[in-house]
Amino acid sequence: xxxxxxxxxxxxxxxxxxxxxxxxxxxxxxxxxxxxxxxxxxxxxxxxxxxxxxxxxxxxxxxxxxxxxxxxxxxxxxxxxxxxxxxxxxxxxxxxxxxxxxxxxxxxxxxxxxxxxxxxxxxxxxxxxxxxxxxxxxxxxxxxxxxxxxxxxxxxxxxxxxxxxxxxxxxxxxxxxxxxxxxxxxxxxxxxxxxxxxxxxxxxxxxxxxxxxxxxxxxxxxxxxxxxxxxxxxxxxxxxxxxxxxxxxxxxxxxxxxxxxxxxxxxxxxxxxxxxxxxxxxxxxxxxxxxxxxxxxxxxxxxxxxxxxxxxxxxxxxxxxxxxxxxxxxxxxxxxxxxxxxxxxxxxxxxxxxxxxxxxxxxxxxxxxxxxxxxxxxxxxxxxxxxxxxxxxxxxxxxxxxxxxxxxxxxxxxxxxxxxxxxxxxxxxxxxxxxxxxxxxxxxxxxxxxxxxxxxxxxxxxxxxxxxxxxxxxxxxxxxxxxxxxxxxxxxxxxxxxxxxxxxxxxxxxxxxxxxxxxxxxxxxxxxxxxxxxxxxxxxxxxxxxxxxxxxxxxxxxxxxxxxxxxxxxxxxxxxxxxxxxxxxxxxxxxxxxxxxxxxxxxxxxxxxxxxxxxxxxxxxxxxxxxxxxxxxxxxxxxxxxxxxxxxxxxxxxxxxxxxxxxxxxxxxxxxxxxxxxxxxxxxxxxxxxxxxxxxxxxxxxxxxxxxxxxxxxxxxxxxxxxxxxxxxxxxxxxxxxxxxxxxxxxxxxxxxxxxxxxxxxxxxxxxxxxxxxxxxxxxxxxxxxxxxxxxxxxxxxxxxxxxxxxxxxxxxxxx
Numbered sequence: 001x002x003x004x005x006x007x008x009x010x011x012x013x014x015x016x017x018x019x020x021x022x023x024x025x026x027x028x029x030x031x032x033x034x035x036x037x038x039x040x041x042x043x044x045x046x047x048x049x050x051x052x053x054x055x056x057x058x059x060x061x062x063x064x065x066x067x068x069x070x071x072x073x074x075x076x077x078x079x080x081x082x083x084x085x086x087x088x089x090x091x092x093x094x095x096x097x098x099x100x101x102x103x104x105x106x107x108x109x110x111x112x113x114x115x116x117x118x119x120x121x122x123x124x125x126x127x128x129x130x131x132x133x134x135x136x137x138x139x140x141x142x143x144x145x146x147x148x149x150x151x152x153x154x155x156x157x158x159x160x161x162x163x164x165x166x167x168x169x170x171x172x173x174x175x176x177x178x179x180x181x182x183x184x185x186x187x188x189x190x191x192x193x194x195x196x197x198x199x200x201x202x203x204x205x206x207x208x209x210x211x212x213x214x215x216x217x218x219x220x221x222x223x224x225x226x227x228x229x230x231x232x233x234x235x236x237x238x239x240x241x242x243x244x245x246x247x248x249x250x251x252x253x254x255x256x257x258x259x260x261x262x263x264x265x266x267x268x269x270x271x272x273x274x275x276x277x278x279x280x281x282x283x284x285x286x287x288x289x290x291x292x293x294x295x296x297x298x299x300x301x302x303x304x305x306x307x308x309x310x311x312x313x314x315x316x317x318x319x320x321x322x323x324x325x326x327x328x329x330x331x332x333x334x335x336x337x338x339x340x341x342x343x344x345x346x347x348x349x350x351x352x353x354x355x356x357x358x359x360x361x362x363x364x365x366x367x368x369x370x371x372x373x374x375x376x377x378x379x380x381x382x383x384x385x386x387x388x389x390x391x392x393x394x395x396x397x398x399x400x401x402x403x404x405x406x407x408x409x410x411x412x413x414x415x416x417x418x419x420x421x422x423x424x425x426x427x428x429x430x431x432x433x434x435x436x437x438x439x440x441x442x443x444x445x446x447x448x449x450x451x452x453x454x455x456x457x458x459x460x461x462x463x464x465x466x467x468x469x470x471x472x473x474x475x476x477x478x479x480x481x482x483x484x485x486x487x488x489x490x491x492x493x494x495x496x497x498x499x500x501x502x503x504x505x506x507x508x509x510x511x512x513x514x515x516x517x518x519x520x521x522x523x524x525x526x527x528x529x530x531x532x533x534x535x536x537x538x539x540x541x542x543x544x545x546x547x548x549x550x551x552x553x554x555x556x557x558x559x560x561x562x563x564x565x566x567x568x569x570x571x572x573x574x575x576x577x578x579x580x581x582x583x584x585x586x587x588x589x590x591x592x593x594x595x596x597x598x599x600x601x602x603x604x605x606x607x608x609x610x611x612x613x614x615x616x617x618x619x620x621x622x623x624x625x626x627x628x629x630x631x632x633x634x635x636x637x638x639x640x641x642x643x644x645x646x647x648x649x650x651x652x653x654x655x656x657x658x659x660x661x662x663x664x665x666x667x668x669x670x671x672x673x674x675x676x677x678x679x680x681x682x683x684x685x686x687x688x689x690x691x692x693x694x695x696x697x698x699x700x701x702x703x704x705x706x707x708x709x710x711x712x713x714x715x716x717x718x719x720x721x722x723x724x725x726x727x728x729x730x731x732x733x734x735x736x737x738x739x740x741x742x743x744x745x746x747x748x749x750x751x752x753x754x755x756x757x758x759x760x761x762x763x764x765x766x767x768x769x770x771x772x773x774x775x776x777x778x779x780x781x782x783x784x785x786x787x788x789x790x791x792x793x794x795x796x797x798x799x800x801x802x803x804x805x806x807x808x809x810x811x812x813x814x815x816x
Contacts, residue, residue: 021067021116022123025060025207030331036062037143037203042353050330055323056349060138060207061123065145067116068178068202075110081182090191096184096423103182112175120174121167124206137209137284138164139351140173142180145201159183162241163209163284163297170206177204185422210351213283213297214343216311217242218252220324223334223356225438225447226385229517230334231589232271233257233321236437237311239302240281242338242351247418248433248440249299251276251456253311257321258589258657267658270317271589272582275310275568276437278302308568312341320348327353358447369492369799370475377484379464382432382457384480385443387518390430390452391471391486394464400424411472413464417442425449430472432460432482454480494802499523502808504786505793508591508801509772512538513583516590519798523805526594527587528720528795529665529772532601532646535583537611540576541565544642546613547572553613562612573645580649581657588659595663597697597720600646602667604629625734630668630699635677647685655692665697665720670704675715689717697768701725706754709761719762720795723773727751746775747782759789768792777804784811 028036028044036044040062047057072078084103089095128136141160159180161173180186181202190200210217218237223230236245236252244250254274262269281302312320320339327350328335338352370389395410397403403424406412412428414421416435425431425445431453433442438455446453452472454460460482464470471487474480507528508519513535536544542562546553550572553559562572569575588596604624608614617638621627633639653659664687669675675698679689682696689696698705698712701722705712713719723746730751733740745751755771762769770793776783777800786794787808796804 019119019123021064021070022119023062023064024123025057025062028062034145035064035066035203036205037065037145037201038354039141039143039352040203040205041143043205043207046327046330046350046353050326050350053326055326056347058208058210058349058351060127060205062143063116063120063174063204063206065201065203067113067119067204070113070116071110071178074113077106077110080106085187088187088191093188093423096188100182100184100187103187104179107179107182108175112171116174117171120171120206124167124170127206127208131208135165137211138170139205139207139209140164140170140177141205141207141352142177143203143205144181145203160243162243163213174204178202188423207351210340210342210349211344212340212342213241215341215346216240217338217340217351218245218311220320220337220339221334221356222324222328222337224256224517225356225358225444227517227521228358229520229590231259231592232517233259233262233324234438235312235317235320235324235339236276238276238278238281239306239311240283240300241297242282242340243297244280244282244299245437246338246441248416248436248442248455250279250302250435250437252278252437254437255312255317255321256586257317258585258592258659259325260592261589261658262318262321262325264658268656269321270314271585271657273310273317275308278307278311279435281306316341316348323348323350331355358444366493366495366497369494370473371490371492371799372471372473372475373488373490375483376471376487378481379470379484380432380454380457380460380482381479382454382460383436383438383443384474384476385438385446385453385455386450386474387515388450388452389471389473389475389489391469392429394432394466394468394470396461396464396466397424403427411470413460415461416440417445421445425451431455432457432464432472434458434460454482457482492799496523496802499802499805500809501525502787502805502812504791504808504812505770506801506805506808507595507770507793507795509795509797510587513586515798516587520590522798522801524591524594524801525793526591526661527596528770528793530584530587530596530598532580532584532599533603533607535580536601536603537607539583540579541612542572542576543608543611543614543617544576544645545617545639546611547576548641548645552616554616558613565612573648576645577649577652580646581652584649584653584662585657585659588653588662591661592659593661596659596661597663597665597718598650599665599667599699599720600634600643600650602630623734626729631666631670631674631678632668634666635674635681640681643681644685647682647687651686654694655686660693663695663697663718665699666716667699667722668701668725669698669712670702672708672711672715675712679715699725700758702729703754706758706761709758710765713761713765713767716767718768719758719770721755721758721769721771721773723751723755723771723775726754730754746773747779752785755786756789759786759791762792763790770795774800776807777801780807780810783807784814787811787815 025044025047030041030045033041088099139162164173216237220235222233224232235255238245238250238252245252253276256272257269258271261267280299282299285298334356336354336356340349340351392409392411394413395406396413400421406427409429411430413432433455436442436455442455469486471483501523505525507526509529510527511531511534566572566575605618605621605628606624609618634643695717697718698716699722700719727746733743759769772795776794777796
């Protein structure tokens with residue numbers, strides 16, 4: 001069984017060898033980076049400072065950088081290596097492979113110094129004795145002395161060796177770590193980071209193995225790795241040893257944890273969990289005795305049962321997230337952490353921590369908004385990295401050794417990548433992989449380079465052919481799409497550095513929860529309108545009543561599709577409520593503690609019919625725009641079961657997850673009586689107005705809302721003017737009709753009169769009033785009108801926010 005120990009502390013000081021090249025973790029702190037490298041310095045720091053706080057760190061020792069320098073001197077390598085590196089073609093890297101191969105061969109032929117061998121054996125013996133074993137399994141890891149600086153990390157560019165047993169394998173692994181300082185990717189990275197003329201040395205860490213081959217392992221970031229959002233911890237997990245996740249061979253489980261709720265400790269801090277495929281499981285080989293270091297582990301196909309099972313329990317996720325938060329606070333910066341679970345003891349361990357390097361770099365407050373102007377046949381899709389678009393000729397590569405085939409401007413398509421691919425990836429206009437998740441190697445490199453990437457497509461190398469002209473779009477949120485042909489797109493640059501927020505609250509209109517973390521970096525006062533329709537149609541996809549009354553679905557193929565989507569849940573209703581709660585919680589956490597006003601579903605009957613199973617429930621209406629929608633659905637015998645699911649999801653967000661910044665809003669409420677019925681229906685489903693601070697707003701989008709504004713104000717906690725519907729219903733036109741579209745105008749005196757009266761009624765009744773619409777960003781005079789009337793907030797679509805704020809500031813300056 002794995003047990004925690006401080007083996008050097010168990011040896012009497014008088015009998016401890018006077019080591020010259022060995023430093024135990026108990027004697028290492030972060031200040032020792034020049035001697036033991038970033039990885040080992042961090043391990044020693046955590047072992048000494050964070051172990052007492054309950055964070056489990058496996059013990060070990062470091063072979064210091066002086067041992068490597070002695071190795072170089074004794075083998076007369078210093079001059080020849082320096083000359084070799086100096087001959088590198090630093091512009092086109094045409095001789096990189098040759099230089100790397102020669103350097104590695106020089107290191108391989110060299111001999112470890114006798115005194116280094118002697119001390120390694122003595123330190124390893126102490127490690128074994130303290131564990132009560134004759135032979136102990138250890139992990140042997142490279143640790144460069146220029147590693148894990150705030151803006152650079154050698155992580156993944158040198159080698160680690162797992163399941164090392166006995167002196168022979170230990171010394172072989174140490175020697176291989178020295179060789180790995182001269183991999184092609186390490187040489188290239190050294191050049192890219194400006195370290196070519198530095199005396200980079202290598203330390204080797206020897207650490208007791210955690211038996212994660214019998215359990216699980218993974219990585220964690222104390223910042224959202226895509227957007228840089230600082231209030232979340234993202235944990236990825238797989239079955240078996242962790243190399244599969246680092247190399248991007250598998251699609252991992254993923255949990256997103258909200259730090260403020262985690263620290264408070266009263267509510268469920270897990271915003272979102274996702275069960276990944278976890279295609280492979282890396283384990284110890286059963287007959288690893290006397291094998292060389294790289295042959296002691298084998299990769300197996302993960303069973304279907306284990307693929308569908310999460311690699312950590314909920315309690316373990318929360319415990320691990322708490323450790324990650326403690327580590328981040330200790331270092332005072334965002335961290336990239338590796339964890340492992342011991343399958344024998346059942347305990348969790350932190351096995352590595354380094355500064356997160358992508359978002360540590362200073363970021364300009366300029367954002368490019370990419371918009372695809374046309375669509376074509378969708379070839380494939382996967383996880384989107386970033387939010388850009390690229391197009392070009394596809395180049396399918398099976399190995400980094402084929403990297404010279406990739407031409408400038410081409411799109412790399414491959415199965416998976418690992419650090420050997422780094423020099424190749426830098427040339428690609430976009431990256432597409434079959435396998436990998438958001439923390440895979442390809443994903444991490446794409447973020448560092450700012451390259452468009454779609455990972456985890458599953459079949460890109462099958463559906464794309466060499467030479468195909470394709471467009472890769474990550475501008476649609478979480479999903480990245482690959483389209484046939486070269487498509488047109490636009491790029492709009494928004495600079496919001498130094499942009500002052502107006503007194504009138506500038507808020508977002510949001511539909512896609514996957515953009516929330518990124519958009520929270522913009523100047524804003526929260527979300528004035530979060531539409532649920534996007535989450536329902538994209539994440540859930542199934543009609544709510546089809547989940548409440550599945551027996552009414554008669555189509556066998558449709559039943560199979562619904563069952564497949566809901567297979568990880570106890571029933572369809574839980575599927576709906578959990579998925580919807582996750583979507584809302586992501587947005588609420590992104591803008592916390594500012595208000596996020598959630599508009600309950602406002603599909604029309606024809607839109608509901610497009611959901612899976614919808615045709616079995618939805619009526620045919622001649623004019624759905626003014627038919628069974630909004631409030632009228634919620635209390636109807638026809639739909640109240642579906643509305644109950646929305647209520648359960650919102651109750652979960654507020655009462656179980658603690659996100660009380662969520663306010664709810666009722667759309668298309670035609671009469672006071674309807675408002676009363678909806679509030680009663682909500683209360684019956686556990687959402688009682690005023691309880692736990694719950695506020696309920698109403699949309700002002702029908703002339704009757706304005707004519708009875710004082711009565712609506714006594715019933716609801718706030719107004720939100722929906723200028724689009726209010727305009728069309730005031731002017732008696734269908735905004736979807738191109739024949740009369742020229743009449744649609746928010747600046748019509750009748751429309752402005754109703755808006756002005758709504759604002760006055762809100763002020764009379766001392767409630768908040770805002771407006772959601774495009775006009776204040778497109779028409780400066782309309783923004784001036786709203787500001788002059790005293791509106792509390794104006795909400796904008798993301799692409800209109802900056803322009804809208806500028807119009808509001810101009811209006812407020814004129815008002816003074």
